[in-house]
Amino acid sequence: MTDPALAPALTIHDLACERSERLLFKGLSFGLSASQLLLVQGGNGQGKTSLLRLLTGLGRPDAGEVRWRGESIARCRDRYHREMAYLGHANGIKDDLTPVENLRFHVALHGRLFEQAQALDTLKRLGLSRCLDLPCRALSFGQRRRVALSALLLAGASLWILDEPLTGLDVTAVALVEGLIRDHLHAGGMVVATTHQVMNLAGVDVQRLVVGPSAASPVNAAESH
């Protein structure tokens, strides 16, 4: 903990969460440092999404605390949300707007300046060059997911919180997302993700966290491929 760069930026302390009187998990603790990926694992209904929402600050924990660079996220909300981007089950994409208009709004949400060329590049990189001037309602589920991923990239956040980022994506898009996550981690970013699919994450520092009422312990695992 002597080197501040190696100290965990996102830490949770003794976190507990209840949903309608049912305990989802308790006593959950871990720390996430730069260039690390945290894979949250657990079956359906074990509280993965609830944990992610606690991490974003949308939910409030029943016990414990989430801290960003040593300060509770409830107290440094503005600073935390500037450095954090969340992609949930819903894409947060307006059907009546075109992909570029959606990105323009998402960039403004994060308090950044919108650059048309950069947005177009990102959309093209995610394979959306043929649907730039269509309203998003004309796009398929996977294509809308790609627009949401472009918004994530343009947010310029250091911490990504991704809830099932691979659902609805085809094989090439899955490879693309794996590449994006790898690039983000190599650039010193952090990712918290849940997924039921197998991800190819060679060369990435992966932490695993199993969520559930019974066992909650972070396991260090070196990926071997």
Added chain:
Amino acid sequence: MGHFFWSVLLRDLTLAGRRRSDWLIAVFFFVMVSSLFPLGVGPEPELLKRIGPGVLWVAATLASLLSLSRLFEDDHRDGSLEQMVLSPASTVQLVLGKAAAHWLVYGIPLLLIAPVLGIQFNLPSDAIVVLVVSLLMGTPILSLLGAAGAALTLGLRGGGVLLTLLILPLYIPALIFGAGAVDGVMAGTGAEAHLSLLGAFLLVSLLVAPWIAAASLRVSLE
């Protein structure tokens, strides 16, 4: 006002422009409800003049309620509300932006069409001017208080009905002062007193409603 406020306002205006049917429904509702009264109570000029201000104000209130239940609902469903609440900018700016867009899209058309409906109720020209002024001051109140109500009932089953029951009592002061101002000018006592109270109520709504709405949004999303 912050950058975020303008982004939200601009986005909601663009969305309203893409979906003009919603907007037309609210205007037609206002016209239909206020046109039913002359047909129902009969064509007596004095009676129509007597009930005109109240009927127009009640119709404006209901027309604004009609669109309010969807104020946050659509954004909640497609996940953009979460994204907006997670913005580093304050949620109060989000609420103000959405309430301002609601007023511009649903409030302003009511103001523009009100003089025509005023003639239908045989209102004198000075009363029509006061009617438009009272609606100009009153419709932002409807949007602001309505935003707080919409945020409170967000995600609840039967939220639309609950919203109506919750918000209509809060609209009563605006209704009394707004319709009272028009009555006052026709009775010769002047509209200033009522309009001042309406203005005071607008200021109170502006100072209180966005904060209530922002807090309720965070609770609804939890």
